[in-house]
Amino acid sequence: MPVHTRKPTRHVPWRDSVSTSVFLALESLRAHPGRAVLAVLGIVVGIVTVSLVATVLANVRNQVALLFRELGTDNVFAFHLSGDPYSPPSDEEAPRMPLDRGFGDVIARQADSVEAAAAQILIPTVVNGRALSARAGSAVSDTVLVEGASANFFDIVGAEFAHGRPFTDLEDRAAARVAVLGASLARALFGGDAGDAALGREVYLLGEPYSVVGVLAQRRGGFFGENRQDSVLAIPAGTARRRFPDSDATVLYLRSAPGRLREAQTEIETVLRKLRRLGPEEPNDFNLSTSEQIIGTLDRVGAGIALATIALAAVSLMIGGIGIANVMIIAVTERTREIGLRMSVGARPRDVLRQFLIESVLLSLFGGACGLAVAALLAALLTLAVPGFLLVLPLWAVAFGLGSSCLTGILAGYLPARQAARMDPVEALRYEAA
Amino acid sequence: MTSRDTSPGAHLLELRGVHKVYQVGSEEVRALDGVDLDVSQNEYVAIMGASGSGKSTLMNLLGCLDTPSSGSYRLNGVAVEALDDEELAAIRNEEIGFVFQTFNLLARATALKNVELPLIYAGLGKQERRRKAERALERVGLGDRMSHRSNELSGGQRQRVAVARALVNEPSILLADEPTGNLDSTTSGEIMELFDELNRSGNTVILVTHEDDIAGHARRIVVLRDGKIISDEPSR
Numbered sequence: 246m247p248v249h250t251r252k253p254t255r256h257v258p259w260r261d262s263v264s265t266s267v268f269l270a271l272e273s274l275r276a277h278p279g280r281a282v283l284a285v286l287g288i289v290v291g292i293v294t295v296s297l298v299a300t301v302l303a304n305v306r307n308q309v310a311l312l313f314r315e316l317g318t319d320n321v322f323a324f325h326l327s328g329d330p331y332s333p334p335s336d337e338e339a340p341r342m343p344l345d346r347g348f349g350d351v352i353a354r355q356a357d358s359v360e361a362a363a364a365q366i367l368i369p370t371v372v373n374g375r376a377l378s379a380r381a382g383s384a385v386s387d388t389v390l391v392e393g394a395s396a397n398f399f400d401i402v403g404a405e406f407a408h409g410r411p412f413t414d415l416e417d418r419a420a421a422r423v424a425v426l427g428a429s430l431a432r433a434l435f436g437g438d439a440g441d442a443a444l445g446r447e448v449y450l451l452g453e454p455y456s457v458v459g460v461l462a463q464r465r466g467g468f469f470g471e472n473r474q475d476s477v478l479a480i481p482a483g484t485a486r487r488r489f490p491d492s493d494a495t496v497l498y499l500r501s502a503p504g505r506l507r508e509a510q511t512e513i514e515t516v517l518r519k520l521r522r523l524g525p526e527e528p529n530d531f532n533l534s535t536s537e538q539i540i541g542t543l544d545r546v547g548a549g550i551a552l553a554t555i556a557l558a559a560v561s562l563m564i565g566g567i568g569i570a571n572v573m574i575i576a577v578t579e580r581t582r583e584i585g586l587r588m589s590v591g592a593r594p595r596d597v598l599r600q601f602l603i604e605s606v607l608l609s610l611f612g613g614a615c616g617l618a619v620a621a622l623l624a625a626l627l628t629l630a631v632p633g634f635l636l637v638l639p640l641w642a643v644a645f646g647l648g649s650s651c652l653t654g655i656l657a658g659y660l661p662a663r664q665a666a667r668m669d670p671v672e673a674l675r676y677e678a679a
Numbered sequence: 680m681t682s683r684d685t686s687p688g689a690h691l692l693e694l695r696g697v698h699k700v701y702q703v704g705s706e707e708v709r710a711l712d713g714v715d716l717d718v719s720q721n722e723y724v725a726i727m728g729a730s731g732s733g734k735s736t737l738m739n740l741l742g743c744l745d746t747p748s749s750g751s752y753r754l755n756g757v758a759v760e761a762l763d764d765e766e767l768a769a770i771r772n773e774e775i776g777f778v779f780q781t782f783n784l785l786a787r788a789t790a791l792k793n794v795e796l797p798l799i800y801a802g803l804g805k806q807e808r809r810r811k812a813e814r815a816l817e818r819v820g821l822g823d824r825m826s827h828r829s830n831e832l833s834g835g836q837r838q839r840v841a842v843a844r845a846l847v848n849e850p851s852i853l854l855a856d857e858p859t860g861n862l863d864s865t866t867s868g869e870i871m872e873l874f875d876e877l878n879r880s881g882n883t884v885i886l887v888t889h890e891d892d893i894a895g896h897a898r899r900i901v902v903l904r905d906g907k908i909i910s911d912e913p914s915r
């Protein structure tokens with residue numbers, strides 16, 4: 246008998262499977278564009294949501310982190326309430342007395358690790374039922390943020406002056422009517438390129454004139470491009486106490502010696518407890534924080550949002566996967582005869598499986614790429630719409646988008662592809678489209 | 680063509696007591712009911728018979744698209760009924776060239792791409808695929824239509840592409856199930872001339888037909904009825 250020799254396994258090069266599958270996938274995309282759009286819609290939506298939320302989140306986090314770091318990474322902030330100083334206190338914290346401005350100096354003297362203390366007095370945006378506004382000539386600003394500041398405040402929080410100078414101790418003690426303006430406020434009141442033109446001019450607050458001695462440089466951090474500090478109208482703390490006697494909410498900025506931030510926090514706590522006459526069992530009736538701690542809290546919130554985003558992504562990718570699987574099932578059914586033909590010329594089950602898997606992955610990748618393109622576009626639009634808010638799709642978002650759509654393609658395409666691979670060639674060739 | 684053993688008892692293909700039974704509901708359909716058949720190399724066989732007599736079933740078995748319910752089928756000395764799906768696929772790729780009544784081309788692919796298909800599954804490189812596919816298309820007289828999509832070709836031209844695809848990998852047997860069934864008589868004649876010529880140059884050809892004048896091209900005519908061979912004679 247002649248012994249027939251066959252190569253035991255044939256190797257179909259990946260490049261050929263991919264190029265044929267690309268060809269066929271493009272063909273079916275072109276033949277049924279509506280169906281393809283439906284199929285990839287879920288993936289597109291999923292990828293857009295995830296990459297955009299992730300990008301915005303990362304960006305906001307960095308900006309906000311910058312905002313807090315600008316208040317000084319070596320500083321400990323002391324306030325009688327926890328949380329946002331401009332929000333009303335919780336019922337539990339409402340009875341707490343504000344911190345005394347003089348505590349700052351006591352702490353600086355008694356706490357070895359504290360180098361200097363500055364005070365900031367917060368004036369509510371609404372005083373006596375009227376929203377505070379600042380006026381210079383005919384220009385009015387309603388978004389002004391009035392605060393009292395000690396002479397060294399600007400130095401301690403690292404605020405840079407574009408023009409002019411900070412207050413002097415004398416102006417503080419004498420409750421002089423002088424003011425330092427944030428960059429945006431100066432622009433709003435004295436024009437775009439005010440420069441040092443604002444210096445020496447008068448700003449009216451509740452009908453009283455304050456003479457401008459300094460203009461601050463634009464701040465770097467912010468929330469959606471906004472930094473409240475740019476709208477600030479700072480007056481000496483002593484002046485604030487006299488002009489706004491009802492406003493006594495005081496934030497102490499305590500600068501620690503280099504590398505001694507932890508230590509400073511403990512020492513400040515000890516001194517403050519003594520000053521507040523707290524018994525050993527009583528809890529603190531004040532709150533200490535550092536910019537890193539605030540950022541840490543922020544990051545925990547951010548992590549929660551990120552987790553929710555991932556869950557959202559999983560759900561929408563799953564829906565997207567169902568869309569892909571559906572189209573693949575239709576494609577496999579429609580192309581039953583083609584599958585039979587391929588088998589009749591020597592395609593093995595695994596060749597057929599591979600072909601449909603590749604098609605499914607291509608379809609998903611197409612959806613993922615569309616999603617990324619839409620996300621990039623939206624990011625660009627957001628960047629245009631919100632000045633100072635620069636959004637770029639990070640590389641990891643692109644990698645994640647393509648990776649997860651690839652995975653979705655494999656998972657969604659597997660069952661239809663296996664169905665194709667398991668077809669009986671004779672049955673497949675006899676198949677008549679319904 | 681490789682030389683093959685042609686000593687008695689060593690045919691290119693041998694069927695012994697082949698049955699193919701389909702279960703339709705509670706009824707058994709004996710599509711093939713004890714078929715013995717030997718075909719040697721370079722034979723030219725026509726299979727005839729009434730509709731439902733089992734011709735296509737037989738061709739599918741010969742083409743290793745299907746396996747017998749019982750009995751044995753040796754192709755080139757290999758017992759086909761013992762092979763698994765992978766091995767059957769390999770045989771279809773290397774030993775069989777199948778031509779269908781309905782052409783079965785990839786509609787939007789070019790003639791060249793259609794003919795290259797078996798070579799893709801043979802694992803051939805791009806250059807060699809192209810070279811072989813071009814030669815096969817030239818052999819069927821379509822040297823000037825290589826880059827036409829198959830839905831831009833006439834029925835006769837499509838069937839030529841299908842024949843080129845069947846012979847591109849130099850198979851042992853060419854099988855054609857009613858290859859002229861969808862063609863008019865002139866085009867049928869042209870396709871049959873193609874088969875005649877392929878047989879003259881050494882190919883083994885087995886085809887199914889309803890028409891006597893088509894069968895007349897073959898040198899041997901096998902007639903089926905109810906799944907059995909009722910006559911097996913040289914054609915006049």
Ligand SMILES: Nc1ncnc2c1ncn2[C@@H]1O[C@H](COP(=O)(O)OP(=O)(O)OP(=O)(O)O)[C@@H](O)[C@H]1O
Binds near residue numbers: 701709733
């Ligand atoms: N998949 C199947 N399931 C059930 N019965 C089948 C199947 N395939 C074929 N048959 C039956 O087997 C018998 C032979 O069918 P086959 O297709 O081989 O006939 P044929 O000779 O090719 O007919 P035609 O000339 O009409 O093409 C028929 O009775 C048919 O109904």
Ligand SMILES: [Mg+2]
Binds near residue numbers: 734735736856
């Ligand atoms: Mg038939």
